[in-house]
Every structure is written in C-alpha cells, then in structure tokens.
C-alpha cells in the first residue's frame with residue numbers, strides 16, 4: 001500500500017505535501033460516483049409505493065443529467081419487503097458492505113425506525129421519503145437523519161380538523177403498528193380540537209385485509225364519521241369493501257392516504273371521498289405542472305404524493321451536495337445546507353423544522369374521476385411539534 005513518511009522533511013514541505021495529498025483525496029472522491037442506497041419495498045402491500053418513490057428520486061437525478069453536484073449517481077437497490085425483522089440486516093448491508101453515501105428509505109414506519117437507528121449509529125446520511133414514524137424526527141432525531149415526506153401526525157391531524165367541520169363523533173380503523181397508531185392519534189387531536197369525540201378505535205394487524213368484522217362493528221356503533229389508516233394495496237380493498245357494505249352514504253369515510261394513487265382501481269367506491277394530505281392532483285403551481293409533464297414523459301403514468309416525496313428526497317440531497325461541491329466528507333456543511341433548504345416542491349413551498357421534518361401546507365381534496373382535486377387548504381405550513389427531539 002502507498003504511504004508517505006513526513007518524519008525527516010522540513011515543516012514547509014510536509015505541510016505543502018499534506019495539502020496536496022488531502023486535495024487530491026477530495027478530487028479523487030468527487031470524481032467517483034455518489035452512491036445512493038435505495039431501501040424500498042418492491043414486493044408486498046407497499047410495492048407500488050416503493051416503486052413510485054424510486055421513480056420520483058430518479059426523475060430528479062435524470063433531469064440533472066444523471067449527476068448531482070457534478071458527480072454521477074450510482075444506485076444500490078434493495079427490496080426491504082416492508083419487513084421490520086429484516087431491516088437491520090438490510091440497512092447494514094447498504095451501509096457497511098456497499099458503503100453508500102446516503103441511505104434513502106423507506107415506506108413502512110417499523111422498517112424505517114430500524115434504518116434510522118443504523119444511520120444514527122454509523123453517522124450515515126439518511127433521507128426518509130415516506131415512513132411517518134414519530135420517533136424518527138422525535139426522540140430518536142439525529143443531525144444526519146432527514147424526512148422529505150410527513151410525520152404520521154401531520155395528515156392525521158389535518159384529517160381530524162376536516163372531519164370536525166361536519167361531525168361530532170367518529171370511530172377509527174387502523175393497522176396496528178406505529179403508522180396506524182400515530183395517524184389515529186393525530187386524527188383524534190384534530191377532531192377534538194374541532195369539537196368532535198372519537199368513541200372507539202378498531203384495528204387489525206398489518207397487512208391483514210379482512211376488514212369485514214370491523215365494518216360490521218362500525219355499522220353497529222353508528223358514529224357520525226369514520227377515519228381509516230390503511231395504505232397501498234390494502235386501501236383499494238378497504239374502500240371497495242366499505243362501499244359494498246353500504247356504509248359509504250350512512251357513515252362518511254375520512255382518511256389521509258386512502259385514495260392516493262389508487263382511484264383507477266377503486267372506481268365508483270372512492271368517488272366523492274374527502275381526504276387531507278400534503279399534495280393534490282393538478283395543484284396549480286409551475287413546479288407541479290413541469291413535474292407532472294416530466295414524470296408522464298418518462299414513466300407514462302401520473303405521479304402521486306409518493307413520487308413527489310421521492311423527487312424531494314433527491315432535491316434535498318442535491319441541496320446538501322451542491323453546498324460542498326460534491327465532497328460528502330464535509331458532512332457538517334452538507335447537513336447545514338439541508339437544514340436550511342427551501343425547496344420548490346410540486347406540493348408547494350417546502351422547508352424543514354428543527355427536527356428535520358417537512359413544514360408544509362395540508363390540502364383538502366375530493367375524489368373526482370381519476371383525480372384527488374384540491375378544494376381548500378386546511379392548515380398552512382404545518383410543522384410536527386416534535387417535543388422529544390433534542391437536536
């Protein structure tokens with residue numbers, strides 16, 4: 001192995017040499033591809049969401065000629081199967097074996113919490129492009145961990161405010177894991193703030209889709225409204241089952257994600273459903289119009305919120321990389337630039353709270369045909385309170 005001994009050289013020469021060695025190291029590093037570890041599901045209930053996040057990330061990179069801060073982007077991709085029991089091994093593979101410069105993932109809150117632990121312990125830069133687990137930007141928050149999506153509390157809270165505009169009582173239905181529990185907690189807070197009361201929480205294990213017993217119980221309780229957190233393939237079945245059980249007209253259904261990206265598969269069962277989320281189809285801003293056109297051209301599909309979150313994860317990473325001209329060794333400078341980033345997102349203006357969670361507008365949308373059409377802004381610049389983050 002090549003090495004230099006400085007021991008017998010005059011100080012003037014050693015410092016010049018040391019500078020040259022360091023500078024050439026930085027040049028060598030920045031002429032190498034920057035490695036992006038995409039840990040997302042490509043199988044199971046959240047497969048479509050994982051694919052769409054990856055599409056969004058890659059779209060931003062390809063719009064920039066396949067490079068960020070002058071460095072070619074190399075992807076290392078891994079199917080996390082939305083399985084928390086495999087999360088530690090998978091994340092460690094990307095960090096220790098593949099030596100990625102940034103860990104991007106994932107959809108499932110339970111998997112993402114373990115990834116964040118690995119990122120924190122190894123001081124690896126991480127951007128969460130979906131999973132809303134409170135812990136990630138709460139008690140476990142870390143300087144090197146960012147989120148380009150939402151905390152589970154944010155859309156839950158906005159949905160509670162929305163439902164409280166018309167109803168006084170509600171029952172919730174959710175998958176029993178971090179995302180379901182936190183989304184329901186957010187809903188309850190918003191609903192109570194608006195004068196409503198949650199009278200019962202019903203749940204089932206992730207990713208179970210046997211909804212019938214819960215729908216039967218809901219029909220017996222007869223609340224004024226229902227709030228649901230299930231996602232991905234599960235939400236298609238839930239919305240269809242809800243309509244087939246004859247509940248759609250008698251107990252209005254609310255939910256943040258339940259119509260996102262799935263209207264074609266849900267058909268009439270979803271028509272007219274009101275949701276609250278940080279994106280809406282056809283939002284009128286120049287960035288979104290350009291984003292939709294570009295996404296359609298490359299993928300021959302219409303983007304949804306998951307594509308936006310992936311795109312913004314790449315924008316956020318680029319903001320850090322640009323500040324250090326691609327030199328990922330200057331981590332503190334990169335982090336500072338990411339913390340201060342003001343992104344022009346297809347969702348509207350996007351900045352980050354002290355805990356590295358998005359500050360964003362929450363929209364009211366109504367499902368019409370194949371679109372979740374924006375009708376209103378229910379909360380402007382909503383930030384997760386993250387009281388446990390000591391960043």
Ligand code: BEZ
Pocket residue numbers: 107108109110130131132133152179231232257
């Ligand atoms: C989550 O696990 O955090 C999650 C999954 C799908 C959609 C939204 C949140």
